[in-house]
Amino acid sequence: RHNHLHPSLLNSGGGGGAGAGVSGAGVLAEDAELLATLMPRLEAEPAVSFAAVAAAAHAHGRRALAAQLLQREPRASEQVPLLLEMGLHAPALQRAVASHEADLVFLALLSAKQALPPIEFAQ
Numbered sequence: 001r002h003n004h005l006h007p008s009l010l011n012s013g014g015g016g017g018a019g020a021g022v023s024g025a026g027v028l029a030e031d032a033e034l035l036a037t038l039m040p041r042l043e044a045e046p047a048v049s050f051a052a053v054a055a056a057a058h059a060h061g062r063r064a065l066a067a068q069l070l071q072r073e074p075r076a077s078e079q080v081p082l083l084l085e086m087g088l089h090a091p092a093l094q095r096a097v098a099s100h101e102a103d104l105v106f107l108a109l110l111s112a113k114q115a116l117p118p119i120e121f122a123q
Contacts, residue, residue: 031062031064031065031068034062034065035065035068035069038053038069042072049073049078050069050070050072050073050074050078051069051070051073051075051078051079051082052078053069054066054067054069054070054073054082055082057069058082058085058086063086066082066086067083067086067088067091070082070083076095076096076098076099076101076104077099077101077104079092079095080092080095080096080099080104080107080108081107083095084107084108084111084112087115089108089111089112089115089116092108092111092112093105093108093109093112095108096108
């Protein structure tokens with residue numbers, strides 16, 4: 001289940017220089033371009049794990065790209081834990097509930113309860 005994508009594809013600006021100090025809007029534009037570049041490669045590989053590629057993007061500080069990639073991951077069991085790791089508790093819980101997997105719902109609820117202040121968790 002290796003995706004054979006070089007981590008440098010996920011680095012902002014290709015390793016310094018042009019990508020340094022890019023604004024939030026610039027990073028989002030770069031993420032959209034990078035996603036457009038990656039998708040044909042990822043879709044051509046039938047056994048690709050979008051969650052694994054999203055985890056690599058998250059590890060390289062590309063949170064928005066990771067979230068976009070996770071939307072394409074068909075397995076909730078791969079999607080929910082990474083959404084929780086990224087601090088995206090509401091989408092993680094929504095995906096867990098949609099999966100009808102009790103363990104994932106429990107994981108999402110427990111994680112949100114531990115991470116969020118009580119007033120936010122109650123909402």
